[in-house]
Amino acid sequence: MINQIPQHEFILRVKTLQEKMKKENLDVIITFGDEAEPQYVRYFSDYWPSFESAGVFIPKTGEPSLLIGPESYSFSKAWSKIPRILKLKEYRESSEPEYPGVPLTTFSDLFSEVIDNSSNHRIGIVGYPFMPTPVYEAIIKTAHDFHCEVVRAENLIIGMKQIKSETEIEIMRNAYNISQKSFANVLKKVQPGLSEIEVVAEAEYFIRKFGAENEAYPMWCISGENSTHAIARPTHKKLQKGEMIQIQIGARLGGYASSIGRPVVFNPAPKEVLDLMKIGLEARNLIVSNLKAGIEARKIDTLYRDFLKKNNALECMVYGPCHGVGLMEGEHPWIEANSDYCLQENMTFCVDIFLKREHFGLRWEDVVRITKDGVEEFCTDFKDLIIL
Numbered sequence: 057m058i059n060q061i062p063q064h065e066f067i068l069r070v071k072t073l074q075e076k077m078k079k080e081n082l083d084v085i086i087t088f089g090d091e092a093e094p095q096y097v098r099y100f101s102d103y104w105p106s107f108e109s110a111g112v113f114i115p116k117t118g119e120p121s122l123l124i125g126p127e128s129y130s131f132s133k134a135w136s137k138i139p140r141i142l143k144l145k146e147y148r149e150s151s152e153p154e155y156p157g158v159p160l161t162t163f164s165d166l167f168s169e170v171i172d173n174s175s176n177h178r179i180g181i182v183g184y185p186f187m188p189t190p191v192y193e194a195i196i197k198t199a200h201d202f203h204c205e206v207v208r209a210e211n212l213i214i215g216m217k218q219i220k221s222e223t224e225i226e227i228m229r230n231a232y233n234i235s236q237k238s239f240a241n242v243l244k245k246v247q248p249g250l251s252e253i254e255v256v257a258e259a260e261y262f263i264r265k266f267g268a269e270n271e272a273y274p275m276w277c278i279s280g281e282n283s284t285h286a287i288a289r290p291t292h293k294k295l296q297k298g299e300m301i302q303i304q305i306g307a308r309l310g311g312y313a314s315s316i317g318r319p320v321v322f323n324p325a326p327k328e329v330l331d332l333m334k335i336g337l338e339a340r341n342l343i344v345s346n347l348k349a350g351i352e353a354r355k356i357d358t359l360y361r362d363f364l365k366k367n368n369a370l371e372c373m374v375y376g377p378c379h380g381v382g383l384m385e386g387e388h389p390w391i392e393a394n395s396d397y398c399l400q401e402n403m404t405f406c407v408d409i410f411l412k413r414e415h416f417g418l419r420w421e422d423v424v425r426i427t428k429d430g431v432e433e434f435c436t437d438f439k440d441l442i443i444l
Contacts, residue, residue, distance in 0.1 A: 082209060104135065300321060348428070
């Protein structure tokens, strides 16, 4: 089972970005990542921070550097595909230890390597939405000292990440297979009286048993009123007959996320619960059957809204029917009413149908790869209502 991106692919990513930087007149890109949002660091280095945060310093020519906190050197060295690793205080953990006497690199040291005395230098930052203030302020101050303009540069990397390589796709298939196998085993354990947390404990066990490096996101089982939560955490609430039960399982493999989401109900199932489950399944199948390379994304959203309106369920919708998936379970691009791009081959999406009524909700979620004529569904099972 392939579970790792090869070294040559990381090198190619850096070189591809450097070509884009030259066209955009960027001298340096500095990415940011942490334990929860590692994608812009892991994409170039395969490093996944823990406790401390990290960055990647990529000049428009030459070799990149992995930027880490003072405690992570041996850990990062074991993971990183970037040989040069530098310790900076700004990437320390949030309790802000001082590390007196520890030799540390500064942003000024890094800038002095690549910025000369000429004018019109530009620095791109990537990861702005979750970059902490100490890192951002240190970059801004150093850029000012070196007379550099700072701009956001996420779009350069987002464009690269959207189209997956054959290795990325194979890892994502394998990750989804782990999620699906785990889901099958969890279903065998589900019974009235089990708590939501106990269901998730089974999911956590099985994804690791089948080879996941971790969960792709904090997985959940939610039931009854809790099932109305689009984003959730499991509680000690016990599963009961007659209530909607939502199970979300996602394995992470080689950095890549997967997700399978299904509504579940014990027999006998209330009519209103079954009706929404059927609408969700039909919507899921409608979207999957209409995705293909070349179609404008907003047309998929329109198709979804029209279907829900026809079935008196438009008010149940919270967001569009698909979002990108890769190093994060939810990443660019989304398919929404204002999505003005066309789908391309080897984009990967979660078809994510979340619907809610006043007292219960559900999600049908699966990973697909866009192909020339349609999609490759990673899901091979659980394509019908699940009534236990």
